[in-house]
Amino acid sequence: MKQITLFAFIFCSLISTSQNLVLNPSFEDFFDCPLAIGFFDRNVKNWTIPSTGTTDYFNNCSEAIGFQNFNGYQEARTGKGYAGIYTYFKKDYREYIQGSLTSKLERGKKYQVKFYISLAENSRYALKEFGIMFTSTKANFKANINIYAKHIAKRHPRLTLRSTFNKEFYDNDKEWVEVSFTYTAQGFENYFAIGNFNNNSDTKKSKARQTDYESFSYYYIDDISIEPLEKEILTETTETVEQPNLKVNEVYTFKNVLFEFDKAELLTVSKEELNQLYKHLKAHPKLKVEIYGHTDNVGLETRNQELSEQRAKAAEGYLILQGLSVTKIKSFGFGSTQAISSNETEEGRLQNRRVTFKLIQS
16 A cells, blocks of 8 residues: 545535436447347347337437338437337337436435437327336336336335326427426436336327328437436545555455445445545546445345345446446446355354455456
8 A cells, every 4th residue: 555645535515416327328338230120128238128018229320220210210319329119009009218327316315307209200199298117126017018107106115107297299200309307216216217107098199190100109219317406526625545556357345335234325434435446447547347246145135136236336326426437337246146254143244245346457
């Protein structure tokens, strides 16, 4: 270890923020240029679908499913990619997009939710209502019809639906239209899904045009953001602190990245150590980092796996919020499978409940 003078971070006043918590918000990161319809969940990084519908991914790299596509023409609002979903079709068929957040939303905190839509030219109907379903885990409904989220939310405390209402129908098929609202978090939200959560009979629709196609409503979606209305910012004060001599490809255990029992919210003491890791990564721009979450063996294996993933993701999300590029960090959860001490004693279980990291040369 060596002593050097560097900037240490402290928390201070609340101000407006522009920190988007949505991973890959404009669908620019993908695996393959789309060659056919219906492969959104397999192709777009950090995005899935919560049902068995066949959501579409459009990118200008593709001749078959680019800006000129089977439902008309639309340029991306930003970049080269966007999503497309059926929001009204026969037999209540629906499509949705499901996104991931860099960190869990904080209970009682207000967030600005915003996304942009454009009605596909071949749509017969325009809608005036969209919905966002927030969940603690990835939703996976084994059907391709509408998800009755408002009814499901009455039985499941870790699922909620926030509907948007507009005075006019969203019938603009030339330009991107903003959909936005303020949301107060309940404290479990890790994932969200966007679409029409009403069945056909409850869907408010208006005939946008006469077409030769079947009666449907289809929207393009781009630039999704969920941002805290207020956030803690970091100011810089100069003081002498220790800079760790971190080696590449060696696993290190955070000493103070701690969590309350069965929870994944970072404690204040944890943020101080993560700040130091962020400064190290900022000072070495060619480095990437992987975060690993671990638990003891108390409780169900499935819950331990989920908890380890959420805790690693919490550390990942915090570093991204400080400014680390999403391309420079990945997180993984291993549950209780990689114990470093006996789970027969409290001291051993405490050592196993840990978060570790490894630096990688890019």
